Amino acid sequence: MTGGGAAVSVNTVLAELFAAAAHGCRDRSPLTQRLLTDAAADLERGGVTARIMAGSERDREGTVPGLRFAGAVHRLVLEGRAPGLAKHYPTAGGRPDLPALWEDAVPALTEHADLLRQRVQATVVQTNEPGRSAPLYGGLVVAAQEAAKVAGRHVPFCVRLLEVGASGGLNLRPHHVGYQLPDRVLGDPDSPLVLDPGWTGRPPADLDHRLRVVGRAGCDLHPVDVSTEDGRLHLSSFVWADQVDRWNRLRAALDLAATDPVRVERSPGPEWLAKQLARAERDVLTVVWHSVVWQYASPADRAMGRAVLADAAAKATPTTPLALLVFEPRRSDDPGEVYRFELLLKLWPAGLSLNLGHGAGHGTPFTWDVTPWE
Known part of the structure; x- marks a missing residue:
């Protein structure tokens, strides 16, 4: 009994x-x-x-x-x-x-x-939602320009993007996506993937400066090979089947991935990140990025990841800056919602720590509302 x-x-x-x-x-x-x-x-x-x-x-x-x-x-x-x-x-x-x-x-x-x-x-839940590239793109533009100010540069830094929990790597090509605003298209207007970012407000940056990405890498405990039918089916299965717009967005992102492959390495995040951050590139802003993966990381991996990042941050210089840019759910004070998805930026050695805004879990729509990250 x-x-x-x-x-x-x-x-x-x-x-x-x-x-x-x-x-x-x-x-x-x-x-x-x-x-x-x-x-x-x-x-x-x-x-x-x-x-x-x-x-x-x-x-x-x-x-x-x-x-x-x-x-x-x-x-x-x-x-x-x-x-x-x-x-x-x-x-x-x-x-x-x-x-x-x-x-x-x-x-x-x-x-x-x-x-x-x-x-x-x-399996593990892997949405690898390409709509999250919209807030990421804006956050990268902000980070590149703020790092340049600290270094006394007139031209924004180019970016090396490192994604932890990259899944199929669909968000490792934000500069190859088009972002349709009412008055212009940011990014690549000829991309197979053109997003309506649904922005309220704009990033606190000069959007006339084009984002330059010179390096990309990603890791995941369970990487998805989006060049295979099995990988495409795996990611497609986690799209809610009555959200046709998301479905079409994913299909476009998979088409883009086929023309611009990026390898995602099978590795625990802290170990991979330590290897990637062991070298700093002069005149390049290194950006560590993750989106909606924190809840899946063990407490031990979270602690190790923080330690790896703190060690690299201590070595950052104005000519070899480092940024952390994340889009993750945080508990909300609003009684109408349990979690709020927020875009958070830390920049070293500038000491900048900003909450850039908040949006839907799939990245769009998004409200730019800059406050201190506390």
Whole structure:
């Protein structure tokens, strides 16, 4: 009896995580919200979802088991393995009928339960959202110009971009993306990927200066090779299937990646970063960047990463400056939202520490609102 009670208990906890993930989708993805809400109830009943999630019952909140489940189901649809469910998925040409969604999902979940369990356990959430390039681009322009002021230069620094948790590396080419503003296009207007950044306000910088990127590198514990069909399917599966604009944005970003490949190295972040920062390039601003990965890092890796960065920051000079630019969720004081996604910049040796603004988790829209980073 004790063992049975324990099983019910862990499924209840997991169901709560599914419900929390469903809540996070509200007003943004009714399809994903309904799927996860019904799956949470099915977990409580010990239904097919419990079979799929067997072995993942004690996963921590930061691994977002609900979104891993939703991604595995979406991939099933994209692979053509669940035609009865595909009729609800706009990414497969369908149209959601939410009241009938779970009824049509159960046969596919039952038939492919073992495959879904394998994928849920083997994968991590990797949205690699290309929309985050929009705030990144503005932040890089600010960093390059502020570093130049400290060095007494009239021309902004060119940038070496180092991304920790780069996934498929889709945000390692911000200078090759177009950013459509009402009065101009920043970046590359001929890019396969042209974003509407949805900016309120503008970055505190001269946007007439073109961003120059002279080096790019990235690492990830689970890098995605976007030159392969498997890699493209993996990233596509984590797009909420009723967010067609995001889907199209990802397809354009994958097209851009095919013309401008960047290798993402398989490595823990702190070790990789220590190697990259061991050398400083004169007259180049080195920018360490990450977006929506902090929650997935262990406390030990976070501490090691901070130590590596602090060591490099202590060695930065006006001609070999260093910046940290991150777009991450932070707990909000607003009672209407639990987290707010903020763009944060630190610059050495300038000692600059700014909160540049806040936006949606996928990068757009974004409000530029510069305050001290405290």
